[in-house]
Amino acid sequence: MRRFLLPVLLLSSAAAAQQGPAPGVPTSIEAARQQRPPASPDWVMTIGIAPIVAPVWQGSRDHGFSIFPDLRINYKDTLFLSIPDGLGWNMINQDGWKIGPLAKIRFRRQQDNGGSPFLIAGGSTALQGMGDVGFAGEFGGFAQKSFVGGKLRARAELRQGTGGHDGLIADTNLSWNDRKRDASLLWSAGVRATWASRDFTNAYFGVNAAQSVATGLPVSFTEGGLVSAGVNASLVKPLGRFGKNGAITLFTSYDRLGDVVARSSLIQQRGQRDQFAVGLAYGYRFGL
Helix, strand or coil: CHHHCCCCCCCCCCCCCCCCCCCCCCCCHHHHHHHCCCCCCCEEEEEEEEEEEEECCCCECCEEEEEEEEEEEEECCCEEEECCCEEEECCEEECCEEEEEEEEEECCECCCCCCCCCEEEECCCCCCCCCCECCEEEEEEEEEEEEHHHCEEEEEEEEEEEECCCCEEEEEEEEEEEECCCCCCEEEEEEEEEEECHHHHHHHHCECHHHHHHHCCCCECCCCEEEEEEEEEEEEEECCHHHCCCEEEEEEEEEEECHHHHCCHHHHHHECCEEEEEEEEEEEEEEC
16 A cells, blocks of 8 residues: 555655555455455556645745646566656665665756746745756665564665756655554654755755845855755555555655755745645556
8 A cells, every 4th residue: 555655755755655555364264365455466557646735945934735746657566666756776675675776856946936847826936036946867876674574664865966956965764654454544654854965055055146146145155964854744544445446645744954054045034944744645556
């Protein structure tokens, strides 16, 4: 069922999106057969949609309403592709370890309304004069280790950006994932943090001389370090037996910006350190 988690899913881990449910405790061999989920095909696709209320841009004090599409393709427990999780390969997949290459995209930040291409309502004028930040590709790798029968997961990603920014980003996450015995309800909670080099922080939080003239903000250059740290949680309700009719996910997160970006004049005068988000998603999974 964890394949239904929509992270946007910046709110759930890539591993949680790839693991299926287990049956409850059977009382007989026949009961065990009845409770066993159907065999999963090699290729699986998940399509979904996720309405989210969140800060319009990272560090914004204004919130907006966005509707994110979610399209996921998985090949066994080997390859995965989605907007939030990127394109990855579990090159090493044994003894609780998953290690491999990873590529992601970061959507452009627009100065007119501050939002992503999926912004439906709300917006921010705080970025006017800052200029747009273009699309960025981020290429690197990940390592994940599972403990306690897969319930506890530690994950780290390291990616180099190109395009909209040329920074180095490191994401870390520690999450606990559990469910009811009959897999009728799943939940997860975790802590996370993001570090980045100055090339990244200056692209999104710095104010250069030209931007200072256009916005009236003081010139402000940022250093590399902790960008944000926070917590996230999700609750998943499968629909139908073994989620044959899809799943609904309620998710929320809180992040606090680190000092290296919070000291920027952009955040000091037009943003805030505390960042809250909440969303409700639906996903449907089927074999190809």
